[in-house]
Amino acid sequence: MTTFIDYLLGGLGSGAIIALMALALVLIWRSTRVVNFAQVGQAMFTTFIALSIQTWTGSWYIALIGALAAGAVLGVIVQYLVLRPVKRNDTSGAIIATFGVLIALQAAAGMIWPGGSQAFPQPFNNSGIEFAGRVWPISIYDFVVIGITALLVLGLTLLFTKTSLGLSMRAAAFNPEVARLSGVRVSRVLTFGWALAGSVGAVAGVLVAPVSTISPNSFDILLVFAFTAAVIGGLDSLIGAISIGVFAGLVISLVSGYSDSGNAPVVALLLLALNLILKPEGIFSHHKARSV
Amino acid sequence: MKYFLPLTDPILEMVDISVKLSGLQILDSVSIGVPQGTVTGLIGPNGAGKTTVFNVISGFITADSGYLKVDGKKQKHVQPHHLTRKGIARTLQGVGLFPTMSALENVMIGGSSQVRSGIIAQALAMPWTDVEQNRLRAQSMAVLGELNIADAANRLPGELPYPIQKRVALARALVSDPQVLLLDEPAGGISAADISELADLIRSWVPKRTVLLVEHHMELVMEVCDLIWVLDAGKVIAAGTPDEVRRNPAVLAAYLGEDGAT
Numbered sequence: 244m245t246t247f248i249d250y251l252l253g254g255l256g257s258g259a260i261i262a263l264m265a266l267a268l269v270l271i272w273r274s275t276r277v278v279n280f281a282q283v284g285q286a287m288f289t290t291f292i293a294l295s296i297q298t299w300t301g302s303w304y305i306a307l308i309g310a311l312a313a314g315a316v317l318g319v320i321v322q323y324l325v326l327r328p329v330k331r332n333d334t335s336g337a338i339i340a341t342f343g344v345l346i347a348l349q350a351a352a353g354m355i356w357p358g359g360s361q362a363f364p365q366p367f368n369n370s371g372i373e374f375a376g377r378v379w380p381i382s383i384y385d386f387v388v389i390g391i392t393a394l395l396v397l398g399l400t401l402l403f404t405k406t407s408l409g410l411s412m413r414a415a416a417f418n419p420e421v422a423r424l425s426g427v428r429v430s431r432v433l434t435f436g437w438a439l440a441g442s443v444g445a446v447a448g449v450l451v452a453p454v455s456t457i458s459p460n461s462f463d464i465l466l467v468f469a470f471t472a473a474v475i476g477g478l479d480s481l482i483g484a485i486s487i488g489v490f491a492g493l494v495i496s497l498v499s500g501y502s503d504s505g506n507a508p509v510v511a512l513l514l515l516a517l518n519l520i521l522k523p524e525g526i527f528s529h530h531k532a533r534s535v
Numbered sequence: 536m537k538y539f540l541p542l543t544d545p546i547l548e549m550v551d552i553s554v555k556l557s558g559l560q561i562l563d564s565v566s567i568g569v570p571q572g573t574v575t576g577l578i579g580p581n582g583a584g585k586t587t588v589f590n591v592i593s594g595f596i597t598a599d600s601g602y603l604k605v606d607g608k609k610q611k612h613v614q615p616h617h618l619t620r621k622g623i624a625r626t627l628q629g630v631g632l633f634p635t636m637s638a639l640e641n642v643m644i645g646g647s648s649q650v651r652s653g654i655i656a657q658a659l660a661m662p663w664t665d666v667e668q669n670r671l672r673a674q675s676m677a678v679l680g681e682l683n684i685a686d687a688a689n690r691l692p693g694e695l696p697y698p699i700q701k702r703v704a705l706a707r708a709l710v711s712d713p714q715v716l717l718l719d720e721p722a723g724g725i726s727a728a729d730i731s732e733l734a735d736l737i738r739s740w741v742p743k744r745t746v747l748l749v750e751h752h753m754e755l756v757m758e759v760c761d762l763i764w765v766l767d768a769g770k771v772i773a774a775g776t777p778d779e780v781r782r783n784p785a786v787l788a789a790y791l792g793e794d795g796a797t
Binding site: 401402405406407408410411413414417418420422423424425426427428429431432435 | 593595614615616618619620625627631633634635636640643644645646647648649650652654657658660664667668671707711
């Protein structure tokens, strides 16, 4: 039982990171009905920028702020240069375009930051904390990750429920034409959504980098887990992305602990397949059905 | 032949508007005007082009030729999100409410053009954005109260009876305090008693507001309208007071066929 609890605790930090990346995917899906597969590429790119900032300044906080800003800018660039020119309602064209962006970003990162995998400095102690006479498999850094995730979720919840901008984003996501008629500047709101998703993804990248390494392809597996969490959560549900993201982290930790970490993606894909068979609209979706 | 009706003080004018979509002539040199402070009807059989007229005014469709004037000013490139700033609000066929937003939130969206703070200020929750948000909330509650549906404020549209949903949609249009209201089939799907209340409501808005009404429910149109334009197959075929339109042989022919007109 102690081992089981240890595995669960060990999965909380990675669950929070998966939740953040899933959240970024959901933010774009809600507003454009496109799954942005470039999201991890954007996060990888901004994490490299953060690494450069940290190397120059020596400050993780400045690196985090830099990644947030770079994520927003990159999100807007991707929307303007790639997604906007793709014909509206051409969802498959847009999705293919996001794959193209992912490949382009990975190639560009390989050229700008050559040398393969690079270590990201540890901003906080990542050793298990000692409490009640034993070492627990959760670190100060895990608490920082969970805390930042919780703050972001709280901020986004307040944004969506308490501000005119949040109302406009929800309206534009559901019915852009009616939103336009009501005076909402839908294109601006969508651009803000891309910037917001870019920043959230960037935070996920900066948080995951210290516990792994960073290379042009190092976040690919994060895309698998985040996409799984977003789909099972309902794709248009923020709470679904967060809940299933954290749940995915716990499942991965259990699978890795009891068998082998290489089995984790297989289990994630099995859960995804099971979800698509039993509840294709997702657990937290507002919609009754979704074609897949 | 162009139908011509002399109008005094039109707040909204379409001049020689033609629209062709997918090779079909949807509107053919349509010229209509809406006098200020009146309820003006726009009627015609299915496919006459009534909703296209609304779509041109709203900026969803760009006319191939002709132009639109609002309050005497010629409009270039009307954008849907600028409509409420020009003092025009529109309801849709059906209700078009956002199902995951409460009735109050749906109404607040209608006041989006009154929000002056920028996106960044709102995202950072600057203090003045709260003031704007609270003002908009109070204004939206007041409009819900005027329409006697204040108790529905916190309910989702799906939890409300259809006539109440229709009123929420009306409230969303009214919250921007428009000079001109474009109502697209407001009586669709509601009972006779509700239609009677709707007629009183529409008449209560004039002369402060001007109403352009597209409606199939002829009793309502004849009861509330000061002036009626009749479209058929994308052309204006008649205009006049309800009595004049009711007696017009071209209108009878359009609605009932040639036999009905004789």
